[in-house]
Amino acid sequence: xxxxxxxxxxxxxxxxxxxxxxxxxxxxxxxxxxxxxxxxxxxxxxxxxxxxxxxxxxxxxxxxxxxxxxxxxxxxxxxxxxxxxxxxx
Amino acid sequence: xxxxxxxxxxxxxxxxxxxxxxxxxxxxxxxxxxxxxxxxxxxxxxxxxxxxxxxxxxxxxxxxxxxxxxxxxxxxxxxxxxxxxxxxxxxxxxxxxxxxxxxxxxxxxxxxxxxxxxxxxxxxxxxxxxxxxxxxxxxxxxxxxxxxxxxxxxxxxxxxxxxxxxxxxxxxxxxxxxxxxxxxxxxxxxxxxxxxxxxxxxxxxxxxxxxxxxxxxxxxxxxxxxxxxxxxxxxxxxxxxxxxxxxxxxxxxxxxxxxxxxxxxxxxxxxxxxxxxxxxxxxxxxxxxxxxxxxxxxxxxxxxxxxxxxxxxxxxxxxxxxxxxxxxxxxxxxxxxxxxxxxxxxxxxxxxxxxxxxxxxxxxxxxxxxxxxxxxxxxxx
Ligand SMILES: Cc1cc2nc3c(=O)[nH]c(=O)nc-3n(C[C@H](O)[C@H](O)[C@H](O)COP(=O)(O)OP(=O)(O)OC[C@H]3O[C@@H](n4cnc5c(N)ncnc54)[C@H](O)[C@@H]3O)c2cc1C
Numbered sequence: 001x002x003x004x005x006x007x008x009x010x011x012x013x014x015x016x017x018x019x020x021x022x023x024x025x026x027x028x029x030x031x032x033x034x035x036x037x038x039x040x041x042x043x044x045x046x047x048x049x050x051x052x053x054x055x056x057x058x059x060x061x062x063x064x065x066x067x068x069x070x071x072x073x074x075x076x077x078x079x080x081x082x083x084x085x086x087x088x089x
Numbered sequence: 090x091x092x093x094x095x096x097x098x099x100x101x102x103x104x105x106x107x108x109x110x111x112x113x114x115x116x117x118x119x120x121x122x123x124x125x126x127x128x129x130x131x132x133x134x135x136x137x138x139x140x141x142x143x144x145x146x147x148x149x150x151x152x153x154x155x156x157x158x159x160x161x162x163x164x165x166x167x168x169x170x171x172x173x174x175x176x177x178x179x180x181x182x183x184x185x186x187x188x189x190x191x192x193x194x195x196x197x198x199x200x201x202x203x204x205x206x207x208x209x210x211x212x213x214x215x216x217x218x219x220x221x222x223x224x225x226x227x228x229x230x231x232x233x234x235x236x237x238x239x240x241x242x243x244x245x246x247x248x249x250x251x252x253x254x255x256x257x258x259x260x261x262x263x264x265x266x267x268x269x270x271x272x273x274x275x276x277x278x279x280x281x282x283x284x285x286x287x288x289x290x291x292x293x294x295x296x297x298x299x300x301x302x303x304x305x306x307x308x309x310x311x312x313x314x315x316x317x318x319x320x321x322x323x324x325x326x327x328x329x330x331x332x333x334x335x336x337x338x339x340x341x342x343x344x345x346x347x348x349x350x351x352x353x354x355x356x357x358x359x360x361x362x363x364x365x366x367x368x369x370x371x372x373x374x375x376x377x378x379x380x381x382x383x384x385x386x387x388x389x390x391x392x393x394x395x396x397x398x399x400x401x402x403x404x405x406x407x408x409x410x411x412x413x414x415x416x417x418x419x420x421x422x423x424x425x426x427x428x429x430x431x432x433x434x435x436x437x438x439x440x441x442x443x444x445x446x447x448x449x450x451x452x453x454x455x456x457x458x459x460x461x462x463x464x465x466x467x468x469x470x
Contacts, residue, residue, distance in 0.1 A: 012469065029267040036226060036269070036323060037466045040404050044467070053400055056328035057191055061270035061320045 006067045007043050013038045034064040039064055052077055092391050096328025097159055099387060101237040102164040103235040108137050109168030117171050124296045126253055130174050137206025139178055140256055149203050159339040159394040166343025170439055173297030176341045180347035181441040183333035184214035185258050188325050197276060201256055206268055214258040215245035215303050223459050226268050232261035239275060251286045251301030255279050256284030268443050276314040283308030293465045333454050334411035335393035341418040342390060346442055348425040352376050355429055375424040382417035389413050405467040412460035415450035422447045
């Protein structure tokens with residue numbers, strides 16, 4: 001899961017190549033990698049890729065601080081479909 | 090997606106048109122000229138059940154699904170010519186009530202939702218500032234914790250309902266935190282020390298919807314009035330904006346329907362050069378375009394509402410619905426004026442008012458340019 005999310009953020013969200021390669025613990029917020037629309041794109045990706053519905057109330061900074069915290073949040077949702085990769089890649 | 094209406098939805102729509110015609114338009118021309126909000130119409134809407142429509146039944150609302158709510162707002166836009174009143178209702182429903190429903194504690198919901206639904210309270214959210222509009226998260230309003238209170242300092246501008254508001258959802262930033270995590274939202278009541286509506290603002294359109302500037306000067310808000318967790322402001326704002334963009338222009342569908350019907354009727358009866366003006370293709374093409382825009386806008390709005398109802402992410406669809414419908418409304422108003430000639434330009438026709446009201450829709454809830462930015466970003470650019 002970490003690799004899939006790290007790849008997506010590195011490919012689709014990071015604007016400044018100097019921030020690559022992206023560490024899983026790197027703060028997406030302190031570095032400014034994630035802006036409001038970047039977050040919402042990431043949510044659409046995560047929902048499609050992992051078959052979960054991310055509720056608006058869960059879009060808080062703690063859950064999107066880093067690749068690690070995104071994965072921790074998704075794992076906490078396990079049993080609701082999170083972690084089950086759907087699609088390909 | 091099946092948008093065929095149930096018998097109940099059809100009845101509710103008809104009842105809303107009937108209610109709007111009977112109770113909401115009296116004295117509109119004068120009120121519009123004077124820029125006056127109608128507390129009577131506000132309460133009448135509450136009595137009919139408008140404000141409570143999307144609020145779940147267990148929180149005192151009607152618990153209507155979002156598509157039904159959209160249909161009723163569309164009916165309101167068709168029957169009621171007071172777009173300002175409808176805008177004020179929308180502002181409260183989507184930018185304050187829905188955040189309370191989604192993010193509020195039971196105590197917060199209990200404190201405000203019953204009054205908002207009953208029409209006893211008026212509310213809205215306050216985000217925009219003199220220095221931050223489209224770039225909303227770069228706000229300057231600051232918040233600092235002081236024991237069991239938060240101190241808010243800053244200025245909020247272009248705030249709908251402010252002069253008559255009893256409660257406002259105010260967004261403010263914690264200094265020193267990254268932008269994405271810095272914003273929190275607070276329920277601030279009228280009369281809170283340090284909270285003032287410093288001036289009303291005069292507008293081109295939507296003149297029956299009051300607007301004002303809010304000054305927060307060491308405004309002391311109890312910690313219990315923070316909505317959501319510290320730093321949840323962006324989540325709250327994004328959530329309410331998706332609802333708002335999906336639903337706020339449902340009433341414009343009704344207004345465009347009314348404009349279309351009036352334009353067809355006028356083009357059939359008005360004669361020039363010995364025939365109905367509708368026989369001239371330059372006129373009939375305008376009417377055809379009005380129909381086309383209306384139907385496309387309707388599908389986009391229904392689609393966004395339907396997605397929201399399914400609990401699916403509707404950010405892209407909401408931006409598309411808001412962008413297309415607002416621009417369709419402006420174009421439809423211009424076409425309607427043109428079809429009606431000088432009469433359309435006269436205040437007594439009411440069509441020029443629709444145009445002034447429509448223009449605002451390309452600015453509020455994110456400008457047309459920002460909706461295009463959202464669409465492009467979501468498409469991967
Ligand atoms: C009728 C009405 C009611 C409102 N009610 C409320 C309310 O209740 N609460 C509240 O908080 N706010 C409210 N607003 C404010 C509204 O949200 C802002 O006006 C809006 O977000 C735009 O901000 P701005 O006016 O500062 O324009 P700016 O952001 O200064 O934009 C000026 C121009 O630059 C363009 N622009 C800006 N950034 C970009 C970009 N990145 N790409 C392309 N173009 C760009 C804009 O599209 C616009 O054309 C209301 C506004 C109106 C008109």
